[in-house]
Amino acid sequence: xxxxxxxxxxxxxxPDVQPVQRPGTVLLAATPIGDVEDASPRFVxxxxxAEVVAAEDTRRxxxxxxxxxxxxxxxxxxxxDHNEAERADAVIDLAADGxxxxxxxxxxxxxxxxxxxxxxxxxxxxxxxxxxxxxxxxPVTALAVSGLPSDRFTFEGFxxxxxxxxxxxLDSMAKDPRTLIFFESPRRLNETxxxxxxxxxxxxxxxxxxxxxxxxxxxxxxxxxxxIAQTSGEVLGExxxxxxxxxxxxxxxxHVVAxxxxxxEGIRLKEAAAQVxxxxxxxxxxxxKAALRRRDSER
Numbered sequence: 001x002x003x004x005x006x007x008x009x010x011x012x013x014x015p016d017v018q019p020v021q022r023p024g025t026v027l028l029a030a031t032p033i034g035d036v037e038d039a040s041p042r043f044v045x046x047x048x049x050a051e052v053v054a055a056e057d058t059r060r061x062x063x064x065x066x067x068x069x070x071x072x073x074x075x076x077x078x079x080x081d082h083n084e085a086e087r088a089d090a091v092i093d094l095a096a097d098g099x100x101x102x103x104x105x106x107x108x109x110x111x112x113x114x115x116x117x118x119x120x121x122x123x124x125x126x127x128x129x130x131x132x133x134x135x136x137x138x139p140v141t142a143l144a145v146s147g148l149p150s151d152r153f154t155f156e157g158f159x160x161x162x163x164x165x166x167x168x169x170l171d172s173m174a175k176d177p178r179t180l181i182f183f184e185s186p187r188r189l190n191e192t193x194x195x196x197x198x199x200x201x202x203x204x205x206x207x208x209x210x211x212x213x214x215x216x217x218x219x220x221x222x223x224x225x226x227x228i229a230q231t232s233g234e235v236l237g238e239x240x241x242x243x244x245x246x247x248x249x250x251x252x253x254x255h256v257v258a259x260x261x262x263x264x265e266g267i268r269l270k271e272a273a274a275q276v277x278x279x280x281x282x283x284x285x286x287x288x289k290a291a292l293r294r295r296d297s298e299r
Contacts, residue, residue, distance in 0.1 A: 030135030034213030203281025
């Protein structure tokens with residue numbers, strides 16, 4: 001009898017390695033947002049073991065697998081924003097029949113401004129187990145390096161492309177005390193920062209993160225006015241913007257008094273509010289309305 005037989009183990013026998021994913025489940029897997037070495041060993045195994053790989057772009061997942069030195073052995077299914085609603089049930093059918101279904105987007109965690117939400121919703125509705133393989137995420141990475149408060153934050157994704165819709169959305173966030181995180185196209189970055197300055201005030205602190213984890217990673221810090229100046233030329237790469245939340249100004253009443261003092265010197269009330277807004281970073285419209293209310297109440 002070999003040593004160790006008494007405790008039910010055999011010397012020199014390596015126990016079977018358990019698969020990353022149980023059969024009949026959907027696994028959401030985060031992919032690198034830049035540096036391929038951020039892919040975990042568990043992700044590499046999941047990519048190899050899955051019977052079905054639902055990918056935002058099948059070509060990109062094959063290229064990633066090649067760089068990782070792993071072979072995708074399962075069936076590849078394209079699942080992106082334009083076909084997810086139609087294909088979600090068919091993919092869930094495969095999981096319900098016992099397949100291990102791996103869902104990946106082009107970069108970061110599926111469902112976070114990426115495909116996957118409809119797939120997860122249908123899986124939940126049909127009682128198919130869903131799990132996640134955590135990993136890189138651009139919003140959280142940008143928040144971590146921003147130096148802005150991270151105890152409370154909100155991720156807003158991309159702003160609407162229509163100017164009016166974007167401005168209205170930003171205006172609705174002007175008094176939000178949480179740190180705000182956005183994605184943006186490099187082509188629209190400067191324009192978006194200008195809108196943010198108009199909605200939040202030019203002295204609101206913000207950070208622009210470009211090409212996170214990549215060779216040309218760049219993090220620009222300052223207030224919105226400074227960032228507008230820094231991004232006036234050509235900008236390339238993937239962009240994440242982090243903006244400080246609104247803070248209660250203890251001297252708000254003093255600023256209203258300052259607006260009225262300028263108005264008493266013959267400056268139009270709106271212009272006076274604009275001057276104080278530029279100096280304090282407070283919203284021009286809020287200062288104007290507060291000054292107008294105070295002036296009317298004193299008459």
